[in-house]
Amino acid sequence: MASVTSYDVAARAGVSQSAVSRTFSKNGKVAAATKARVLKAAEELGYQPNLLARSLITGKTGMVAAIVSQTSGRYYPEVVQMLATALESAGKKMLLFYTDGRIDRVEEVLTEIGRYQVDGIIATTQFAPDRREMIRALGRPLMLVNRVDPKHEFPAVICEQTEAASGLANSLVEAGRKRVLLLSGPKDNFVARHRLMGALDGLGxxxxxxxxxxxxxxxxxxxxxxxxxxxxxxxxxxxxxxxxGVIDGLDRLGVQVPQDIWVTGFDGSFAGSLGRYDLTTYVQPIESMVNEAVRQLCLIIDEPDTTVPGQTFQGQVRVGRSAPL
Amino acid sequence: MASVTSYDVAARAGVSQSAVSRTFSKNGKVAAATKARVLKAAEELGYQPNLLARSLITGKTGMVAAIVSQTSGRYYPEVVQMLATALESAGKKMLLFYTDGRIDRVEEVLTEIGRYQVDGIIATTQFAPDRREMIRALGRPLMLVNRVDPKHEFPAVICEQTEAASGLANSLVEAGRKRVLLLSGPKDNFVARHRLMGALDGLGxxxxxxxxxxxxxxxxxxxxxxxxxxxxxxxxxxxxxxxxGVIDGLDRLGVQVPQDIWVTGFDGSFAGSLGRYDLTTYVQPIESMVNEAVRQLCLIIDEPDTTVPGQTFQGQVRVGRSAPL
DNA sequence: AGCAGGAGTGCATTCGAATGCAATCACCAA
DNA sequence: TTGGTGATTGCATTCGAATGCACTCCTGCT
Structure with a gap:
């Protein structure tokens, strides 16, 4: 309501609006004395610079859009929290969008993003191939996390999935498992597909x-x-x-894990590590991944012409009781 | 980069910038014919209105800040997701901030919020009493979720906690439990305090x-x-x-739940409902709560002078195997 | 004393869109 | 044909802050 502007502060400090602007921006030159007076006046009036007005000129909002595909899993919430923390310490604000796994939501979300002038986008969602043009048109850097753009136009931070799945599968075989069933994910999902491929390969x-x-x-x-x-x-x-879910379902049928059947997961989510489940699973270093994604995104934001390589991380198998390898 | 403005669209459509502005705003009067031409030109150029520039004039950004206090629990992520969904369908964008439970973070977060001209704030964080003035100064409506402002200056949507805890405690006693231990939360936490009070009362x-x-x-x-x-x-x-955690900890010591000890929780989080834990707990209707909070917040946003009552919800006890009441 | 150099400052303009007001236009009735 | 009416439209200004440019002083040096 009673919003205080730089003019109000200027008036009270007896300086021009420019002076106020300069004391509040990184590279403004102001004499120490006037700076002090401006700060004092600002303090007294409770002035806060309007970052959106600033963005009109600077072209930077300090906001980064995060698009997550919230399958109802226990995994994405952890990613969101880490994203928030990482962006926060990079001085960015997070504008959060969920797609609920619906690919058509992506389009809506992208247009919204376009209207809000975010500095960059971090996505853990799959894009339909024809969205590529749309994203390019946004003119904003995009960083993918655990998704890959087939044409490698957009940088991606991922965790190696195929070999990992293959390795895990192999371990099962070597440990004597002879009839291994796969519980797969949505066909169009990147990680699901790669894990499946690896598993098939490793199981023989x-x-x-x-x-x-x-x-x-x-x-x-x-x-x-x-x-x-x-x-x-x-x-x-x-x-x-x-x-x-499988463990609980088997439990209800009176089937024991691991005595009767072994079960393995994939992700390294908190829920899986709970004592009562103690999953054997492939733990992705999401925290490092998210940090790296944010770091690289910030690089592009600060230096628009740089290209950035993305990165592939290796996770590691955690052996739990659900499959005592 | 090559950002398309209303002037570009105007030029291509052969109309004035005003006309473009009017076709893209709710209450603009434009002839159907010109509207069509503008839309066509906009489409061809890939124009998207700059909502931040718009906000300079209208005073509304369409953004709502969400502050959550991310204790590492399994409960807040669910709240975040529901918030996202509710805000989304109210047409608001969510600017998400975590305080990590540190009360000093609240101050930082609030100043950031002040700079971003959000339309409103939804918080599940406790505020130090002296922040009240700060919030008032922001001049933005605030809605509390499961927190209460002692002076009732800010509306709150909460779930009844004290009686619920008391009732649950009572049930334990009636079921024959004679030595009940409480595992409490941080002293300064609203829900923890109320639940504790109720439990003490009910246990006798x-x-x-x-x-x-x-x-x-x-x-x-x-x-x-x-x-x-x-x-x-x-x-x-x-x-x-x-x-x-308690269940797993006891398990490691060879103590059986519920045979040797009963355990109850509070929240109704997803993790607690997992088959292997199957907690007896008090389930809060978070989805309804969040929806109501968003609904009321939107009311104030649209009609700045209305006051809004908040609401108190009742949850219900879910009996699981961890304490077979 | 005279002047070059630099630091601080203010003026005026700019970013992109919304809006009050005045101008224009089409159309109808007299 | 003329005046009136309502619907569109454009002009000019505004929101709040950043910044190029020009101007003023103050130093320090010769």
């Missing part, structure tokens, strides 16, 4: 079959029946949420 | 002692030792995260 003849999943706990529970009827001796789930 | 002589906690899973695990040494026959935890 121990591969039994694939059950279609959707990343949710409930779907894990629901799959339990099918799993037992196929007499699998291990289930590789493409994420942790489903793995916890 | 079955109250054994209070162990200080901090809402985290780890702290629940750590408390297990103390719990057994005090020979409690039930533990009331002030939130679900700690309850799951």
């Amino acid at each position: 003849s121990a591969y039994l079959d694939t059950v279609k999943g959707d990343f949710t706990y409930d779907c894990g529970v629901a799959a339990a029946h099918q799993i037992t009827s196929m007499k699998a001796d291990a289930v590789m789930c493409i994420n942790d949420s489903m793995a916890t | 002589s079955a109250y054994l002692d209070t162990v200080k906690g901090d809402f985290t899973y780890d702290c629940g695990v750590a408390a297990a030792h103390q719990i057994t040494s005090m020979k409690a026959d039930a533990v009331m935890c002030i939130n679900d995260s700690m309850a799951t």
